[in-house]
Amino acid sequence: MRRIKEEGREEGREEGRKEGFAEGEKQGLDKGEKRGIDKGIVNSIRNLMESTHWALDQCMDMLKVPDDQREGYAKLLGHPN
Numbered sequence: 548m549r550r551i552k553e554e555g556r557e558e559g560r561e562e563g564r565k566e567g568f569a570e571g572e573k574q575g576l577d578k579g580e581k582r583g584i585d586k587g588i589v590n591s592i593r594n595l596m597e598s599t600h601w602a603l604d605q606c607m608d609m610l611k612v613p614d615d616q617r618e619g620y621a622k623l624l625g626h627p628n
Contacts (some may be wrong), residue, residue, distance in 0.1 A: 589623050
């Protein structure tokens, strides 16, 4: 009986580790995807500013950057907005 309980505990621990690993992996992938998207948008804004000599807000207008994300991109670009 004691051996059965111990085996059950070990199976439970192993299942918990697998679930924890899968959740951590998903969170890491989601975070990496967000960083990649942000990097692409920042590069697009920077390239547009350099090519057209437009102001930051004008470039974000052209790229249709949502209002609630503009401050964050301005900070990433080193602009006080």
